[in-house]
Amino acid sequence: MDAHREPANRPLPLVPLRPGRCWCPTGDPDARRVREPLARELSRVLERFAAEAGATHDRPIAVELRPGVLGHHRVGRAADLYGVAEIGLAEWKRRWDRALRAAALAPDRDAARLVLARARRTNLGWRLYRALQCYGRWAQPYGYPIQLFGPWTRDEGPWRFIGDKLLHAHRDHIHVAL
Numbered sequence: 282m283d284a285h286r287e288p289a290n291r292p293l294p295l296v297p298l299r300p301g302r303c304w305c306p307t308g309d310p311d312a313r314r315v316r317e318p319l320a321r322e323l324s325r326v327l328e329r330f331a332a333e334a335g336a337t338h339d340r341p342i343a344v345e346l347r348p349g350v351l352g353h354h355r356v357g358r359a360a361d362l363y364g365v366a367e368i369g370l371a372e373w374k375r376r377w378d379r380a381l382r383a384a385a386l387a388p389d390r391d392a393a394r395l396v397l398a399r400a401r402r403t404n405l406g407w408r409l410y411r412a413l414q415c416y417g418r419w420a421q422p423y424g425y426p427i428q429l430f431g432p433w434t435r436d437e438g439p440w441r442f443i444g445d446k447l448l449h450a451h452r453d454h455i456h457v458a459l
């Protein structure tokens with residue numbers, strides 16, 4: 282038997298997510314080990330997100346990852362992002378919802394527009410989600426939605442019909458798989 286031959290069903294090796302120029306991964310080191318295609322896509326999108334958000338090599342944005350256990354996580358094809366700039370995504374979502382309420386209560390349209398524009402500029406949780414959605418290419422298993430879920434999925438897509446249970450499960454993190 283050829284000792285160098287690998288079994289056909291051998292899982293792809295995992296690689297560590299490395300810090301980019303404008304962002305750096307934090308959190309559980311095990312959670313940062315993913316398959317190479319996912320590492321490459323995440324790094325590309327996070328770099329663009331961080332640069333657009335004004336981060337630099339000297340002042341990179343931290344993106345916190347924590348381990349997931351189900352489905353794609355078992356084979357390193359998924360990552361769970363729990364925080365950005367040292368603030369948890371649940372808190373970013375609370376701030377976002379507060380801004381929406383403030384906009385709804387604004388005295389006129391211009392005032393509402395200003396509140397929303399400010400939230401879009403300063404809410405890094407929402408910006409991270411939008412960057413993953415607009416710039417990333419994620420898995421879409423046959424018969425399933427695109428594998429990007431988070432606190433903003435129902436409002437921003439891609440899967441606006443996400444059920445209450447799945448949305449609740451992603452109230453404090455963003456899940457991507459590739």
Ligand SMILES: [Zn+2]
Nearest residue numbers: 349360361456
């Ligand atoms: Zn996950």
